[in-house]
Amino acid sequence: MKFLNCNFTDLSASDRYISPRVSCPGENVDWRKMFGTLNERLEKIVSSIRGKAIISEADLDLTMREIRIAFLEADVALPVVKDFIDNVKSNILGKEILKSIKPDQMIIKLVQDELIKILGENNAPINIQKNGLTKILFCGLQGSGKTTSVAKLANHIQKESKKKILLVSADIYRPAAQEQLKVLAKQINVSFFDINNSKSVDLITNESIEYAAKNLIDIILFDTAGRQVIDDKMMEELKIIENILQPHESILVADSLTGQDAANVAKNFGETINITGSILTRVDGDGRGGAALSIKSITGAPIKFIGTGEKIEKLEAFYPDRIANRILGMGDIISLVEKAAENIDEKEMSSLAKKMAKGVFDLEDFAKQLKQMGKMGGISGIMSMLPGVSKAQKLIAENNISEDLIKSQIAIINSMTKKEKKNPILIKASRKIRISNGSGTRVQDVNKLLKQFFQSQKMMKKMKSMGKGSSPEDLMQKLQGRMPPNF
Amino acid sequence: MNIFKKFQNGLKKTSSVLSSNLLSIVSAKKINQEILDEIESTLISSDLGLEVTESLIKKIKSTNISSDSDSNFVLKILSGELEKILKPREKLLLSNNNEKPTVIIFIGVNGSGKTTTIGKLIHKIPSESNILVGACDTFRAAAVEQLKEWTLRKNVDFYQGNIEQDPASLAYTASLKAVKENYDYLIIDTAGRLSNNTNLLNQLIKIKNVVGKTIDTKQIKTLLVLDGTNGSNMIKQVEIFGESLDINGLIITKIDGTAKGGALVSIANKYEIPIHFVGLGEKIDDLYEFSARSFAQSMLELDN
Numbered sequence: 174m175k176f177l178n179c180n181f182t183d184l185s186a187s188d189r190y191i192s193p194r195v196s197c198p199g200e201n202v203d204w205r206k207m208f209g210t211l212n213e214r215l216e217k218i219v220s221s222i223r224g225k226a227i228i229s230e231a232d233l234d235l236t237m238r239e240i241r242i243a244f245l246e247a248d249v250a251l252p253v254v255k256d257f258i259d260n261v262k263s264n265i266l267g268k269e270i271l272k273s274i275k276p277d278q279m280i281i282k283l284v285q286d287e288l289i290k291i292l293g294e295n296n297a298p299i300n301i302q303k304n305g306l307t308k309i310l311f312c313g314l315q316g317s318g319k320t321t322s323v324a325k326l327a328n329h330i331q332k333e334s335k336k337k338i339l340l341v342s343a344d345i346y347r348p349a350a351q352e353q354l355k356v357l358a359k360q361i362n363v364s365f366f367d368i369n370n371s372k373s374v375d376l377i378t379n380e381s382i383e384y385a386a387k388n389l390i391d392i393i394l395f396d397t398a399g400r401q402v403i404d405d406k407m408m409e410e411l412k413i414i415e416n417i418l419q420p421h422e423s424i425l426v427a428d429s430l431t432g433q434d435a436a437n438v439a440k441n442f443g444e445t446i447n448i449t450g451s452i453l454t455r456v457d458g459d460g461r462g463g464a465a466l467s468i469k470s471i472t473g474a475p476i477k478f479i480g481t482g483e484k485i486e487k488l489e490a491f492y493p494d495r496i497a498n499r500i501l502g503m504g505d506i507i508s509l510v511e512k513a514a515e516n517i518d519e520k521e522m523s524s525l526a527k528k529m530a531k532g533v534f535d536l537e538d539f540a541k542q543l544k545q546m547g548k549m550g551g552i553s554g555i556m557s558m559l560p561g562v563s564k565a566q567k568l569i570a571e572n573n574i575s576e577d578l579i580k581s582q583i584a585i586i587n588s589m590t591k592k593e594k595k596n597p598i599l600i601k602a603s604r605k606i607r608i609s610n611g612s613g614t615r616v617q618d619v620n621k622l623l624k625q626f627f628q629s630q631k632m633m634k635k636m637k638s639m640g641k642g643s644s645p646e647d648l649m650q651k652l653q654g655r656m657p658p659n660f
Numbered sequence: 661m662n663i664f665k666k667f668q669n670g671l672k673k674t675s676s677v678l679s680s681n682l683l684s685i686v687s688a689k690k691i692n693q694e695i696l697d698e699i700e701s702t703l704i705s706s707d708l709g710l711e712v713t714e715s716l717i718k719k720i721k722s723t724n725i726s727s728d729s730d731s732n733f734v735l736k737i738l739s740g741e742l743e744k745i746l747k748p749r750e751k752l753l754l755s756n757n758n759e760k761p762t763v764i765i766f767i768g769v770n771g772s773g774k775t776t777t778i779g780k781l782i783h784k785i786p787s788e789s790n791i792l793v794g795a796c797d798t799f800r801a802a803a804v805e806q807l808k809e810w811t812l813r814k815n816v817d818f819y820q821g822n823i824e825q826d827p828a829s830l831a832y833t834a835s836l837k838a839v840k841e842n843y844d845y846l847i848i849d850t851a852g853r854l855s856n857n858t859n860l861l862n863q864l865i866k867i868k869n870v871v872g873k874t875i876d877t878k879q880i881k882t883l884l885v886l887d888g889t890n891g892s893n894m895i896k897q898v899e900i901f902g903e904s905l906d907i908n909g910l911i912i913t914k915i916d917g918t919a920k921g922g923a924l925v926s927i928a929n930k931y932e933i934p935i936h937f938v939g940l941g942e943k944i945d946d947l948y949e950f951s952a953r954s955f956a957q958s959m960l961e962l963d964n
Contacts, residue, residue, distance in 0.1 A: 251702075
């Protein structure tokens with residue numbers, strides 16, 4: 174984890190020092206912590222029965238009741254919770270394994286099994302036809318994030334294949350809804366079916382199919398108006414669209430902040446049209462994630478993607494088994510490794526590592542390191558995938574270490590001469606002014622960067638002496654207390 | 661149709677689920693632990709949250725219910741309790757004795773319904789008032805166009821900047837214009853943001869600060885728009901937006917569907933922030949002044 178090291182100083186500042194620089198309200202919950210509350214509760218519940226050799230039926234009832242409350246508090250819908258509890262219970266009673274295995278482990282195991290059963294095991298990719306036109310219909314409540322998700326998915330498909338994509342909006346109700354999709358289409362450079370604010374959904378559907386056939390389009394992403402599930406007229410309209418369009422995929426877009434209503438939404442959309450998958454949006458918010466369980470459980474269709482930010486590329490394939498593990502407090506190492514493999518220039522990293530091991534490390538290397546970090550979605554993205562580092566993560570968020578900061582630091586280094594990069598001690602007052610002017614930053618920023626660099630250099634020597642093979646957690650512990658506060 | 665009826669109709673689906681559940685639970689039987697558990701689950705499943713639910717359950721437990729009380733009895737107790745919690749939060753947003761201009765800044769999570777609510781609100785403000793609407797959502801594609809469309813419907817003045825212009829600079833010039841041209845109201849739409857996004861929260865603080873440079877902060881109201889379908893996160897939103905910005909009032913949207921809007925009660929229970937309006941539909945006049953009694957009663961489908 175050497176590439177992390179330049180900002181390790183911040184992480185290791187530990188809870189003794191929490192920077193007041195940014196007024197950061199509340200906890201900063203990374204999306205990967207979306208089941209954090211549930212996880213905490215479950216751990217507590219499990220620890221209350223830990224050590225008991227035999228669990229009486231009364232104990233079991235109490236535990237199940239607590240699990241039920243934990244799920245409800247995490248916004249999992251009631252019918253889903255009831256099923257969940259019933260299944261776990263019948264598994265326990267049916268198998269009569271109460272006496273043979275450690276009770277706490279057994280319960281964790283059964284809860285985990287059941288979670289995976291609900292969420293599904295593998296990622297379900299979007300179903301795109303090899304030949305001919307693929308039609309994908311989007312539906313959901315108002316404000317669930319349909320239009321944004323349409324654009325994000327288009328962008329995602331476009332990156333992975335050479336398919337020709339057409340975006341269509343049949344939202345004839347919300348002012349400027351079609352305009353919104355049009356702007357997004359232009360942004361990601363895919364075609365938009367412009368029908369000049371037509372007010373007929375049938376017409377839009379029919380003509381867009383014709384248009385797609387004529388223009389050799391491979392994939393239609395079909396956006397619809399937000400609708401309430403009790404609005405019979407609107408639900409009927411959705412049915413009509415489905416009938417005309419004959420989609421290969423019908424995606425339900427749902428807000429991960431949704432509460433108990435998720436059950437109704439999933440049920441009603443599922444009864445109206447044939448939902449084949451869902452996209453969960455705003456997973457980067459601080460919701461408790463219960464909606465994920467509710468929607469998957471009730472529609473029966475897999476969650477295919479999750480929206481993890483406002484930017485167009487913030488859409489990720491959903492891996493249910495990893496989420497299930499995360500709920501029970503295990504990190505997502507696989508995602509981390511995959512992400513690293515995707516983005517890291519291996520040669521560069523290994524040459525960096527060699528330099529570090531030798532203790533020769535200049536600002537040029539520092540800049541390289543920053544760039545690698547930027548590629549991996551910033552340090553908080555990396556840290557969030559590691560188990561047991563939530564404290565560090567919180568600190569990062571509070572210190573406001575962002576991709577922007579990385580960018581501006583790279584700019585600072587780029588504004589230095591070769592000589593300065595090799596030998597940063599040279600950089601004194603007038604050079605600092607020149608560098609800050611050149612990089613569009615302030616002298617303080619240059620100072621901060623230099624300080625950070627010198628500390629990194631020092632750190633590296635320390636790390637070297639600590640030896641290899643430490644886990645990041647061990648390393649964190651070792652570093653705690655050794656570092657001066659604030660870089 | 662009077663407002664109560666409309667309110668009730670809007671919430672009908674909401675309440676029928678809740679009350680029919682409750683009715684089926686309490687009719688005929690005596691209240692025992694099992695039934696209390698059921699009631700508890702039902703209340704939680706309307707997003708009321710654990711704290712409020714527990715206090716309601718306690719209330720039912722402590723009330724004597726004889727075998728011949730009618731099945732509505734429990735509902736009436738519950739609705740009375742809900743009303744008690746909600747009552748102190750009733751407050752009108754619009755009043756006449758305000759200094760000019762009154763600035764209303766709309767904030768909220770993406771997709772909570774800010775722009776639509778502004779559209780409905782300008783329809784509610786008496787037409788003799790001069791309104792200026794400032795489109796400070798310069799981030800979301802076509803957000804400006806959407807808002808503009810609403811202002812055209814009511815013939816209200818519209819102030820927009822350039823694409824990706826800093827929203828705070830736009831808010832500043834809008835407030836200068838509002839003062840100079842003597843507007844009664846300046847309504848500012850902002851881009852949706854999640855409550856845990858620090859940078860975007862700071863942007864809101866900045867918007868509020870720059871408006872405060874030309875207009876007395878007493879005249880600035882920050883309204884948080886909440887999506888009624890949100891669950892426990894709604895409370896979190898109030899908490900976190902409230903920590904960095906002084907929130908003067910709440911508007912809750914989208915409770916015309918199956919969403920039960922129950923989280924509203926836990927918010928009312930926890931925070932002393934007025935609830936001004938509820939959004940009960942997509943039409944221009946589907947924004948209603950919040951009434952604790954109507955809300956509580958129609959939630960449980962009791963007659964007025």
